[in-house]
Every structure is written in C-alpha cells, then in structure tokens.
Amino acid sequence: MKRMKTLLLSPGEIPLAAEIIKKGGLVAMPTETVYGLAADALNGQAVANIFKAKGRPMDNPLIVHISEVSQIYRLVRVFPEKAQLLAQRFWPGPLTIILPKSDIIPAEVSAGLDTVAVRCPSDKNARRLIELSAPLAAPSANLSGSPSPTTLRHVLADMNGRIDAIIDGGDCEVGVESTVITLAGEKPRLLRPGGITLEQLRETVGEVEVDPAVMNPLKSGEKAASPGMKYKHYSPKADVVLLRGSRDSFISFVNSVNEKKTAVLCYDEDMQRLELPYISIGGAEDYCTQANRLFSALREADEKGYDRVYAHCPDTQGVGLAVYNRMIRAAGFEVIELE
Ligand code: TXA
Ligand code: MG
Numbered sequence: 001m002k003r004m005k006t007l008l009l010s011p012g013e014i015p016l017a018a019e020i021i022k023k024g025g026l027v028a029m030p031t032e033t034v035y036g037l038a039a040d041a042l043n044g045q046a047v048a049n050i051f052k053a054k055g056r057p058m059d060n061p062l063i064v065h066i067s068e069v070s071q072i073y074r075l076v077r078v079f080p081e082k083a084q085l086l087a088q089r090f091w092p093g094p095l096t097i098i099l100p101k102s103d104i105i106p107a108e109v110s111a112g113l114d115t116v117a118v119r120c121p122s123d124k125n126a127r128r129l130i131e132l133s134a135p136l137a138a139p140s141a142n143l144s145g146s147p148s149p150t151t152l153r154h155v156l157a158d159m160n161g162r163i164d165a166i167i168d169g170g171d172c173e174v175g176v177e178s179t180v181i182t183l184a185g186e187k188p189r190l191l192r193p194g195g196i197t198l199e200q201l202r203e204t205v206g207e208v209e210v211d212p213a214v215m216n217p218l219k220s221g222e223k224a225a226s227p228g229m230k231y232k233h234y235s236p237k238a239d240v241v242l243l244r245g246s247r248d249s250f251i252s253f254v255n256s257v258n259e260k261k262t263a264v265l266c267y268d269e270d271m272q273r274l275e276l277p278y279i280s281i282g283g284a285e286d287y288c289t290q291a292n293r294l295f296s297a298l299r300e301a302d303e304k305g306y307d308r309v310y311a312h313c314p315d316t317q318g319v320g321l322a323v324y325n326r327m328i329r330a331a332g333f334e335v336i337e338l339e
Contacts, residue, residue, distance in 0.1 A: 001052065003161040010168055011125050018132035020164045021046075026053055028141040028155045029129050030169025031121040033094045033178050033195065034148040034295070035155045036065070036138030037163065038129065044106035047137050051108070053162045056144040060227045061111035062137040063096050063178070066120050067130035075116055075135065077102055082205040083183050089204050092122035094174050094195035098182035109137050111227060115184045125169045140177055141166075147234045147295040147330070150175050154299060175292035176322045180226060181208065190214060191226040193321040195291065214325055215316075217333040234330045236298040238263075238306045242331040244313040245338025247284065253338055254310050263304070265297055265311035277306075287319035294326055 009017055009027075017027045021038065024046040029038050037054060039046035041064045051058055064075060069087050072079060076099040083097050101116035110116050121127065130136055140148035142158045149155045150172040159166065179194035181201060189209040190198055201208045211225050218224055243250050247270060254264050255275045263277045267284040279297045282289030301309045313335055314323045328335065 001162060006160050006163055007165040008168060009165050014125060014128050014167060015132055017129055017165055017167055021133040025164035026050060028159055028163060028166040029126050029138065030123055030167060030172060031126045032123045032172060033174045033176065034150050034172050035141040037141040037159065038136040038138040040133065041109055041135040041137035042104060042106065044108045047106060047108040050137065050139065053159065054139060054144045056139065059111050061113055061117065062109050062139050063117040063119050064109060065126065065130055065136045065138055066118060067127045069120060071135060072118055074104060075102055075118055076100060080183055082188060085204050090196050091120040092127065094178040095119065096178045096180045098180065098184050100184055117180065119178055123169065125167055145235060147236060147298045148177055150295050175295060176326055182225065189225065193325050195319060195322065197318045198321060199318065234298065234326050236302045236330065238301045239308045240331040241308060241310050242313045242327060242335045243310060243338050244335050247312065249338040250312045259308060261305060261307040263301055263306045263309050265309055287323055290314065290323045291319050294323060298330060
C-alpha cells in the first residue's frame with residue numbers, strides 16, 4: 001500500500017473529518033466499544049478502500065452506523081417488532097442488529113449477503129461525525145486479525161500512514177466490539193456477544209439462540225453465519241494459552257511453569273500470588289473491567305516481547321461471555337483442562 005499522511009484530529013475538528021468522509025476518504029473514529037474505521041456507507045468505492053487499509057478479506061461484511069433510529073428505514077427492507085424493541089431499549093449503544101438489506105446498501109458493505117448489520121453508537125464524537133456526513137460503514141480500526149483498538153495509540157500503531165485521518169476520542173468505554181444479533185432468520189440469534197448481554201436480549205425479545213460459532217470453532221466445511229467468526233482473530237503475536245479450572249489450580253499451574261518470556265493474564269486478586277510477570281485485566285468477577293482491558297492487555301504482551309501468555313478461562317455469564325468469546329479466539333480455540 002502507498003503510504004499517506006494521516007491527520008490527527010481533535011473532536012473540535014469533526015467537521016473537517018466529515019468533509020473527508022463526504023469526499024470518499026477514510027477516518028478512524030472513537031466509539032463506545034472500540035475505534036472504528038469509517039467511510040460513507042453508501043459509497044462502494046470508499047468502502048472498498050476500508051478493506052484495503054485493513055487487509056480485510058472482501059467476504060467479511062461491515063456494520064453501518066447511524067445516529068438516529070429513524071435513519072434505519074432506508075437501509076433495510078423490514079424493521080420487525082423485535083428489532084424495534086431492541087432499538088428502543090439498547091440504542092444508542094453497543095448492539096448491532098442484522099436485517100434484510102435495502103437496495104441502497106452497496107455490495108461492498110454486505111459482502112454480497114442479502115442482509116445488513118446496523119448499529120446506533122452512543123459515543124458523542126461518532127454521532128456527531130455521522131450527523132455531519134452520512135451513515136458510516138465501519139469495522140474495527142485494526143489491521144485484520146490483530147486485537148481491536150481501544151485507545152488512540154492502538155489506532156496509530158495499526159493505521160498511521162494508511163488512512164486519511166484519526167479522531168482522538170480518548171479511550172473506549174466498553175472495550176470489546178458490539179453485541180451482534182440477527183433478526184433476518186426464523187429466530188433471533190446471537191452471532192457475537194458484547195456489552196449488551198444475552199440475558200438482556202432475552203428479557204427484551206424472549207428466545208434468542210446462540211450461534212455455535214460464539215463458543216466453538218467452525219467444523220471444516222461449515223458455513224459461518226457471521227463471516228467474521230471464521231477468521232483467526234484478536235491474536236497477539238504471543239501464543240495465548242487458556243487454562244480451565246479453579247483459580248487456585250490456575251495459580252499453581254502457572255507458578256510451576258519455568259519458561260522465559262512468558263507472562264500471565266490475571267485478575268487483580270491473584271497478582272500477589274504469581275511468580276511470573278503478569279498483566280491484570282480486573283477483578284475476577286468484574287467482567288466489564290475485563291472486557292475493557294482485554295485488548296490492551298493482549299497488545300501490551302506483544303509490546304513487552306512475551307512469547308507466551310497464560311490466561312484463565314473466564315465465566316460465560318453476563319459480559320463474561322464476550323470476554324470468553326474473544327479469549328478463546330485469541331487462543332486459537334485451545335483450552336487446557338486443569339482438573
Ligand atoms: O463495536 C463494533 O461493532 C465495532 C465498532 C467500530 O462499531 N465494529 C466492529 O466491526 O466490530 P467489525 O467489522 O470488526 O465486526 C463486524 C462483525 C463481523 O464479525 C462481521 O462478519 C459481522 O459483524 N457482520 C457484519 N455484517 C453482517 C451480516 N450482514 N451478516 C452477518 N454478520 C455480519
Ligand atoms: Mg473487527
């Protein structure tokens with residue numbers, strides 16, 4: 001890729017970012033989940049450039065971001081009652097809803113599928129950029145395969161020289177990407193867990209199936225309901241090893257390891273008991289803090305040059321399911337059973 005000059009913009013310069021978008025350019029924007037790499041969702045050529053900048057496979061569709069619920073009507077063919085209930089309760093916020101797409105969605109956005117993913121973010125800078133420009137197609141602003149960026153520093157590390165501009169919105173609040181639910185099939189189905197929990201979705205629309213790819217690797221030949229789920233993801237260069245068992249057994253295991261350039265992703269309560277270097281991701285039952293710090297921790301492991309990182313397999317309740325889903329991908333779906 002030819003390198004370009006990437007402008008670093010403050011929130012006050014969002015009008016300039018909007019001009020860049022309207023001319024077909026690429027702007028990294030903060031959202032409450034992770035930073036996104038945005039282009040005008042209705043400009044197929046601009047959207048195609050997102051895939052180039054990220055090195056993203058063209059068959060992996062993008063989420064369209066809107067700033068008001070009313071903007072969804074021209075993007076989808078139907079807006080069923082369950083989708084309306086979800087939008088009412090969780091928008092603006094970290095929930096993406098998949099519905100049958102309308103004809104104005106370019107093939108680059110939907111990657112040839114008949115559906116479109118839509119999200120109304122709560123981040124004020126993202127909303128202002130959308131208001132001043134257009135609905136925005138935006139995947140996470142990382143190079144394809146690496147952990148999603150939750151700070152300006154992460155975006156610069158991956159995207160400097162590859163895109164037109166970055167808006168500095170500080171650190172992201174949720175820290176993992178949005179929950180993705182599809183309402184385009186027979187029953188509502190969770191495709192990716194995130195800050196809005198499965199429990200909250202079920203309270204709102206009743207039964208919600210969990211796509212097998214949330215917890216398990218796809219079997220060979222199996223088709224991914226969400227194309228993004230089939231790729232190796234969130235992986236730092238270090239080898240991530242997940243261990244399932246009680247926290248005591250986890251600590252005795254890692255304390256018995258005699259390896260150089262190895263670290264432990266741990267919980268605050270366990271820091272004092274560990275003999276290897278560690279990076280804490282929050283309290284053992286504080287899933288929101290774990291989600292918030294996970295991607296930073298994975299990047300930090302690489303920055304510090306560790307070859308291997310041991311981590312405790314998280315619980316799957318609440319936001320824990322999102323942490324589990326990201327960690328198990330970072331570990332390439334390998335889990336060692338401790339007891
Ligand atoms: O929080 C987020 O969702 C962030 C911020 C920037 O909004 N965006 C994000 O985008 O995580 P991305 O592209 O990294 O992840 C989108 C996921 C992918 O797994 C993709 O395959 C899936 O959503 N997806 C998008 N459109 C889809 C569709 N029509 N059908 C099924 N899956 C879809
Ligand atoms: Mg992504």
